Amino acid sequence: MLTLTDVGKRYPTGDRALTDIQLTLPKGQVMALIGPSGAGKSTLIRCVNRLVEPTQGSIRLEDIELTKLSGNRLRHARRSMGMIFQEYALVDRLTVMENVLSGQLGYVGFWRSFLRRYPQDAVAEAFRLLERVGLPHAIDKRADALSGGQRQRVGIARALLQSPKLLLVDEPTASLDPKTSRQIMRLIRELCAERELAAIINIHDVALARQFADRIVGLRAGEIVFDGQPSELTSEILTTIYGEEDWDTTPEPADDEETDEQEKEREAHRYQSGRDLRRLASLADGGVR
Numbered sequence: 001m002l003t004l005t006d007v008g009k010r011y012p013t014g015d016r017a018l019t020d021i022q023l024t025l026p027k028g029q030v031m032a033l034i035g036p037s038g039a040g041k042s043t044l045i046r047c048v049n050r051l052v053e054p055t056q057g058s059i060r061l062e063d064i065e066l067t068k069l070s071g072n073r074l075r076h077a078r079r080s081m082g083m084i085f086q087e088y089a090l091v092d093r094l095t096v097m098e099n100v101l102s103g104q105l106g107y108v109g110f111w112r113s114f115l116r117r118y119p120q121d122a123v124a125e126a127f128r129l130l131e132r133v134g135l136p137h138a139i140d141k142r143a144d145a146l147s148g149g150q151r152q153r154v155g156i157a158r159a160l161l162q163s164p165k166l167l168l169v170d171e172p173t174a175s176l177d178p179k180t181s182r183q184i185m186r187l188i189r190e191l192c193a194e195r196e197l198a199a200i201i202n203i204h205d206v207a208l209a210r211q212f213a214d215r216i217v218g219l220r221a222g223e224i225v226f227d228g229q230p231s232e233l234t235s236e237i238l239t240t241i242y243g244e245e246d247w248d249t250t251p252e253p254a255d256d257e258e259t260d261e262q263e264k265e266r267e268a269h270r271y272q273s274g275r276d277l278r279r280l281a282s283l284a285d286g287g288v289r
């Protein structure tokens, strides 16, 4: 569903960030993009949604050639690509719900978004998504009152609100502790499976990539030097991607299965969501507050 052919990027500074990238991503596949700092991971993700202009090659999303689009057609195509950011990119002074609804930007138009008037079905879907990402109890909280993991859950719900076909995920766990990182990766993986969403996840943590991706692509100096299954990522290949290191002493990640207590807590949150939903029912009238 996403095909990159001969994609290259040279920045105006002369830095060659990508060379001859060939990549085909089928529907529903979760692909981790790994590689050392400066390898071109962010550039690749940003070329796909045209935040960065590729200087060479073709990028097709289904039957649309993305590199040729501009104006309204580009805006329209971008709606089918949800972006999840490292630093969450939430508006701190807005509530969780308002932040999620801002995922409708590009659908409802600037002034309606500015005045915080969203269609009723978008509000209803935002409620559903916040429930799904485990935040029904936090709908009316300000974004700056949330933990890092919760902020990332809001970012995920916001990306999903635009019903994307593809998720572009840039270092989703960079600011999170190891356990929360795994929970966030698990959530992204589950959501991709539920919605048959393809995802490209730029990630530094190789253990997380191995555990949660269907496929791993290794970039080095702007070129793909590995493309295979997590089980094929040997120490030799890691050395090809990152350079010499004693990979075999990398510790196994700790088990973080949910305890009964955590499960009960989640149940309680879910129950409480009914109250939150009623309190916030006025949202459905078209005004967020």
Ligand SMILES: Nc1ncnc2c1ncn2[C@@H]1O[C@H](COP(=O)(O)OP(=O)(O)OP(=O)(O)O)[C@@H](O)[C@H]1O
Residues within 6 Å of the ligand: 011, 012, 013, 015, 016, 017, 035, 036, 037, 038, 039, 040, 041, 042, 043, 044
């Ligand atoms: N805006 C820019 N202008 C000029 N050069 C850039 C720009 N952005 C990135 N580069 C260069 O392009 C190359 C790839 O950078 P990129 O940020 O894509 O790598 P990365 O793999 O995402 O790195 P990191 O893991 O540190 O985020 C680097 O040499 C970088 O210096």
